[in-house]
Amino acid sequence: MTEITVVEDPGAAVADRLTEAAERGGQIVLTGGSTPRGAYGIAAERDADWSGATVWFSDERCVGPEDPNSNFGMADRALLSRLSRPPRVMRIRGELGYEAAADAYDALLREELGAQPRFDLVLLGVGPDGHVASLFPGKPALEETARLAAAVPEAGLEPHVPRVTLTFPVLNAAREVEVLVAGGDKAKAVARGFGEPPDPDAPASRVRPQDGSLVLFLDEAAASAL
Numbered sequence: 741m742t743e744i745t746v747v748e749d750p751g752a753a754v755a756d757r758l759t760e761a762a763e764r765g766g767q768i769v770l771t772g773g774s775t776p777r778g779a780y781g782i783a784a785e786r787d788a789d790w791s792g793a794t795v796w797f798s799d800e801r802c803v804g805p806e807d808p809n810s811n812f813g814m815a816d817r818a819l820l821s822r823l824s825r826p827p828r829v830m831r832i833r834g835e836l837g838y839e840a841a842a843d844a845y846d847a848l849l850r851e852e853l854g855a856q857p858r859f860d861l862v863l864l865g866v867g868p869d870g871h872v873a874s875l876f877p878g879k880p881a882l883e884e885t886a887r888l889a890a891a892v893p894e895a896g897l898e899p900h901v902p903r904v905t906l907t908f909p910v911l912n913a914a915r916e917v918e919v920l921v922a923g924g925d926k927a928k929a930v931a932r933g934f935g936e937p938p939d940p941d942a943p944a945s946r947v948r949p950q951d952g953s954l955v956l957f958l959d960e961a962a963a964s965a966l
């Protein structure tokens with residue numbers, strides 16, 4: 741079931757959902773990008789008790805945690821380091837390089853959550869090319885079904901650094917996937933991913949939780965082509 745929520749400030753709505761999931765002690769997947777950063781800032785201001793929760797990442801750029809391009813670094817600055825009761829954080833060690841970092845994250849997921857992780861909340865953004873996490877159009881990682889985390893030697897968009905990403909089977913096994921998109925420049929990508937009919941070439945069109953819910957948080961501009 742897909743639920744579409746169009747609100748003035750979708751980042752604030754997502755901040756509420758993140759906060760609730762954190763207070764329930766959930767397994768939560770954060771994502772990168774500028775739209776999520778706003779949501780993280782609002783969640784940080786709520787300063788809820790995240791100490792029972794575990795935070796993971798949908799994907800990472802293969803850089804160190806201090807690098808301005810690091811998804812972990814962004815989430816840490818905007819949210820995690822600002823919480824007085826922080827969660828456990830399972831970051832992707834991008835500094836290891838894409839193959840070793842993907843292997844390490846895959847192993848960590850299996851160790852902590854088993855061979856078929858079922859996250860409570862997965863947050864995703866959508867890129868202008870319809871990508872989610874670091875699942876870019878036309879790249880082999882899209883077809884990966886055996887691994888939980890895959891290496892992405894070539895990113896489809898800026899910054900052009902290799903990535904590590906969760907794979908579709910993991911994303912679609914979640915209890916809830918929330919997709920946060922704002923701005924008219926993403927309207928087409930949203931329509932390709934979630935309109936009727938969806939465009940199979942847009943990776944977002946493959947985000948369809950099997951036994952969970954899909955909730956889109958959009959502003960009016962992002963929803964304008966649906």
Ligand code: 6PG
Nearest residue numbers: 772773774775865866867872873
């Ligand atoms: C990344 C992200 C990516 C992001 C979208 C949307 O590493 O780039 O994880 O999937 O969520 O690209 O990002 P923006 O909100 O910045 O457009």
